[in-house]
Amino acid sequence: MSRNAQNDHLTRLEQTSIHIFREAFSNFRSVCMPWSMGKDSNVLIWLARKAFCGKIPFPLLHIDTTYEFPEMYEFREKAKAIHGIDLIVRINEDAIRRGIGYATHDPVTVTHELKTVPLKAAIDEFKWDALVTGIRRDEDPTRAKERWFSPRTAEGVWEYKDQPPEFWGQFASTAPEGGHVRVQPLLEWTELDIWEYIRRENIPNPTLYYARNGKRFRSLGCHPITHPVDSPASNIDEVIAELKSTRVSERAGRAQDHVGRNSMQALRAKGFM
Amino acid sequence: MSAPASKISANVNPSTLSENEDMRKMHVVVVGHVDHGKSTFVGRLLHDTDSLPNGKIEQVRKNCAAEGMDFEYAFLLDALLEEQEQNITIDTTRIFFRTKKRAYAIIDAPGHKEFLKNMVTGAASASAALLLIDASEGVMDQSRRHAFLLSLLGVKQLVVLVNKMDLVKHDQGTYEKIKTEYSAFLKSLGLTAVHFIPIAAKHGENIVTRSDKMKWWQGPTVADALDNFRHEDDLTGLPLRLPVSDIYRFDHRRIVAGRVEAGSIRPGDELIFQPGGRRSVVRTFEDWPGPESRDVAVTGDSVGFTLSEQIFVERGQVAAHPSNQPRVGREFRARIFWLGKEPLQLNKTYRLRLLTQNVQAVISKIEKITDASTLESIQASSVPRDSICEVIVRATRPVAFDLHHECAITGRFAVEDAGRINGGGIILEAQSENNAREGKVTAAERTARSGHPPAVIWFTGLSGSGKSTIAELVERRLFDAGRQVYRVDGDDLRTALNRDLGFSAADRAESVRRASAVAGLFANAGHISLVTLIAPLAADRAKARAALANHAFIEVFVDAPLEVCESRDVKGLYAKARRGEIAEFTGISSPYEAPESPEVHVRTDKLSTDEAVQLVLNALDKILQSKAEDWEV
Numbered sequence: 022m023s024r025n026a027q028n029d030h031l032t033r034l035e036q037t038s039i040h041i042f043r044e045a046f047s048n049f050r051s052v053c054m055p056w057s058m059g060k061d062s063n064v065l066i067w068l069a070r071k072a073f074c075g076k077i078p079f080p081l082l083h084i085d086t087t088y089e090f091p092e093m094y095e096f097r098e099k100a101k102a103i104h105g106i107d108l109i110v111r112i113n114e115d116a117i118r119r120g121i122g123y124a125t126h127d128p129v130t131v132t133h134e135l136k137t138v139p140l141k142a143a144i145d146e147f148k149w150d151a152l153v154t155g156i157r158r159d160e161d162p163t164r165a166k167e168r169w170f171s172p173r174t175a176e177g178v179w180e181y182k183d184q185p186p187e188f189w190g191q192f193a194s195t196a197p198e199g200g201h202v203r204v205q206p207l208l209e210w211t212e213l214d215i216w217e218y219i220r221r222e223n224i225p226n227p228t229l230y231y232a233r234n235g236k237r238f239r240s241l242g243c244h245p246i247t248h249p250v251d252s253p254a255s256n257i258d259e260v261i262a263e264l265k266s267t268r269v270s271e272r273a274g275r276a277q278d279h280v281g282r283n284s285m286q287a288l289r290a291k292g293f294m
Numbered sequence: 295m296s297a298p299a300s301k302i303s304a305n306v307n308p309s310t311l312s313e314n315e316d317m318r319k320m321h322v323v324v325v326g327h328v329d330h331g332k333s334t335f336v337g338r339l340l341h342d343t344d345s346l347p348n349g350k351i352e353q354v355r356k357n358c359a360a361e362g363m364d365f366e367y368a369f370l371l372d373a374l375l376e377e378q379e380q381n382i383t384i385d386t387t388r389i390f391f392r393t394k395k396r397a398y399a400i401i402d403a404p405g406h407k408e409f410l411k412n413m414v415t416g417a418a419s420a421s422a423a424l425l426l427i428d429a430s431e432g433v434m435d436q437s438r439r440h441a442f443l444l445s446l447l448g449v450k451q452l453v454v455l456v457n458k459m460d461l462v463k464h465d466q467g468t469y470e471k472i473k474t475e476y477s478a479f480l481k482s483l484g485l486t487a488v489h490f491i492p493i494a495a496k497h498g499e500n501i502v503t504r505s506d507k508m509k510w511w512q513g514p515t516v517a518d519a520l521d522n523f524r525h526e527d528d529l530t531g532l533p534l535r536l537p538v539s540d541i542y543r544f545d546h547r548r549i550v551a552g553r554v555e556a557g558s559i560r561p562g563d564e565l566i567f568q569p570g571g572r573r574s575v576v577r578t579f580e581d582w583p584g585p586e587s588r589d590v591a592v593t594g595d596s597v598g599f600t601l602s603e604q605i606f607v608e609r610g611q612v613a614a615h616p617s618n619q620p621r622v623g624r625e626f627r628a629r630i631f632w633l634g635k636e637p638l639q640l641n642k643t644y645r646l647r648l649l650t651q652n653v654q655a656v657i658s659k660i661e662k663i664t665d666a667s668t669l670e671s672i673q674a675s676s677v678p679r680d681s682i683c684e685v686i687v688r689a690t691r692p693v694a695f696d697l698h699h700e701c702a703i704t705g706r707f708a709v710e711d712a713g714r715i716n717g718g719g720i721i722l723e724a725q726s727e728n729n730a731r732e733g734k735v736t737a738a739e740r741t742a743r744s745g746h747p748p749a750v751i752w753f754t755g756l757s758g759s760g761k762s763t764i765a766e767l768v769e770r771r772l773f774d775a776g777r778q779v780y781r782v783d784g785d786d787l788r789t790a791l792n793r794d795l796g797f798s799a800a801d802r803a804e805s806v807r808r809a810s811a812v813a814g815l816f817a818n819a820g821h822i823s824l825v826t827l828i829a830p831l832a833a834d835r836a837k838a839r840a841a842l843a844n845h846a847f848i849e850v851f852v853d854a855p856l857e858v859c860e861s862r863d864v865k866g867l868y869a870k871a872r873r874g875e876i877a878e879f880t881g882i883s884s885p886y887e888a889p890e891s892p893e894v895h896v897r898t899d900k901l902s903t904d905e906a907v908q909l910v911l912n913a914l915d916k917i918l919q920s921k922a923e924d925w926e927v
Contacts, residue, residue: 023589036553036594040596043553043596046540047539047540074580075544076545158399184412185411186411186414188417188718189418189707191647191715194647
């Protein structure tokens with residue numbers, strides 16, 4: 022018997038995500054998918070290709086902070102070719118000229134200047150009214166409050182106190198005036214689901230996630246503020262086995278989350294993913 | 295500034311997960327009146343099932359100490375600053391945890407009455423519900439309202455937790471009193487609670503561990519009750535319902551995309567698409583990456599498939615097997631819960647969203663409004679926020695649906711107002727439509743479907759005056775505006791219908807008669823017909839006008855001096871006529887009687903084509919507006 026949404030947990034998640042992709046593509050004028058090249062992002066690409074029978078019918082966007090790991094730039098070019106991606110790359114050159122960087126500034130400032138600001142500029146430039154993101158509810162308490170379709174105002178603000186209701190497969194179908202809607206197909210997935218799906222589908226993924234010399238990256242961001250965790254898991258089977266027993270949070274190695282008690286909330290209210 | 299490397303246990307212990315574990319996450323919503331202890335309960339559940347991340351409880355204790363507050367389990371969940379300040383949960387939150395049996399997503403829904411829409415959002419995605427009642431306060435407004443909404447949302451598995459038993463000295467009598475009262479209320483909604491479990495969340499009594507202070511309770515703990523919930527029913531056994539989400543034409547393939555909402559589908563199945571009723575057969579599933587595709591798709595599967603015949607299919611239609619189709623109609627009786635800030639009003643246009651269908655609709659009658667917390671009727675002309683009503687819904691176009699008790703997923707809809715989902719409803723019964731008649735389809739029904747009355751626009755004038763040029767542009771503009779329009783061209787008629795006719799006066803009269811008959815048929819079918827025919831004689835045109843008297847009729851005199859027409863001579867006919875190769879050529883060897891009082895007179899030697907087109911369209915708008923009033927349905 023082949024796998025289907027009724028008899029297989031991962032297939033059920035996959036089929037629901039495909040439906041979310043299709044609803045977004047049918048409801049919005051102009052869709053874009055930011056791509057971090059991380060594991061969730063790569064699963065999104067795979068799901069989008071399944072949703073649209075092979076070819077992603079909208080562009081992907083890489084906001085290049087210039088602080089990516091060198092392996093990630095290599096992976097970007099490789100994956101772009103494999104998937105036939107229409108890729109837009111944006112860098113906040115102005116901020117870099119002004120000397121914004123990890124050597125001199127705190128992670129919250131740098132993340133805002135090098136990620137959120139150029140993202141907002143790209144949205145203004147291309148007039149996208151829907152952005153597909155790879156966030157999951159299990160990552161962070163603020164993300165647990167997200168909807169499948171989550172409107173953002175023209176200023177990029179998330180009005181999380183007054184979100185539209187979502188039920189019976191009916192989602193927010195129009196963006197606020199001048200704003201956009203975040204579409205989040207991976208909302209119900211967990212970190213473990215992501216890895217089990219990558220293994221099952223054999224999805225191209227950076228090797229930084231696997232341990233070298235007793236350390237591996239569990240979540241990838243800018244290299245000055247992303248730290249490896251102690252782990253012997255050097256291949257995908259070991260990573261999955263490790264996740265089944267760990268109780269350390271996934272983003273523990275991401276410094277910008279931990280500057281203040283509510284740093285993630287502050288970043289996200291201003292338009293961060 | 296750098297965060298320390300976190301420690302992950304190197305000793306992987308596979309025994310924490312059994313191989314045959316149920317991997318499907320059970321979604322459980324937690325509801326209840328404000329301050330009846332939902333967040334404390336969830337915090338305690340996570341703690342007692344050993345589901346908290348390392349250091350989490352210490353972190354929250356530290357935060358509490360820093361702010362001079364006593365630690366509470368509720369704070370574990372209220373990670374947002376704003377929530378901690380207000381001390382209420384503001385939105386739906388998912389909390390993931392697992393028992394030995396399976397994974398759970400606890401949906402923590404708010405109790406504050408302003409945030410009902412968030413509770414609906416949470417509860418609609420849940421398979422089961424836990425409803426908390428404070429033993430010391432008893433059944434309150436929201437205890438009742440939440441149960442009412444659960445019944446509407448279709449959450450069938452419910453366990454009631456009688457919380458804060460410590461505040462009533464663990465008294466069984468208090469518990470029994472609440473159980474009796476609330477059971478009767480649930481019964482009136484058609485709901486039954488699987489259990490009423492007495493708990494004291496704050497102290498972890500009967501959450502995972504049995505309370506030694508309530509020896510009288512022989513039933514399950516909350517953890518036991520959770521593990522006994524079943525997943526929502528698999529609808530694969532029901533008739534196929536596959537709403538079309540889109541048609542993809544990214545390459546040579548034309549792929550129909552949609553999700554199976556009920557039933558199952560296989561290549562080779564004959565499908566009928568409703569509304570519309572067109573049929574075709576599923577040829578292939580277009581699964582990527584291939585090369586193999588599924589042989590069957592079941593409820594919950596998203597599919598892309600090709601059809602063996604290229605029929606017209608669009609987003610919103612529901613594919614079904616011809617032997618068991620959804621109903622199609624414009625009117626039904628429904629029970630609606632309304633969450634909008636503005637009341638739900640009679641005869642105001644809303645958007646009705648049913649699966650991928652999205653149509654305009656009005657509430658044509660309000661039969662009953664119910665206060666959700668007291669279940670008492672409210673006398674009002676509109677439906678206030680957070681109440682429930684029974685109404686007649688009337689859509690402007692036919693909708694495919696099932697009755698809610700037949701197939702819930704196609705028997706419910708959302709109501710959108712100004713781009714925002716403000717309510718939801720379930721379909722109780724189909725209405726026989728006021729305007730639907732047995733047998734013959736009427737002109738009024740056709741007008742209702744076209745969205746405009748029919749009309750005939752007759753372009754008369756010399757050869758080369760510009761009749762076809764103008765008519766073609768008028769047709770394009772009307773067509774693009776969504777009108778039903780068709781051009782009846784004199785030259786086209788000559789090649790087929792009028793092949794037997796020449797240019798004698800008698801034949802010209804017959805040609806005009808036939809053209810008016812054809813134009814009349816298109817108008818009868820609901821179209822705006824555009825006739826381009828020289829029709830040189832006033833008497834013939836008068837007969838045509840009389841024959842079409844029951845339709846809006848516009849005579850357009852396309853006028854240009856003979857010299858101008860002759861100088862244009864697009865078809866080279868004037869040259870031939872001058873050489874005597876065409877007998878009885880209008881304007882040269884046969885008369886043209888200019889209309890005396892046409893509805894529109896355009897001088898094509900003085901006006902641009904666009905100006906001429908605009909004059910015609912203006913005249914049409916005017917006459918259709920006056921006609922539309924007669925045609926109101």
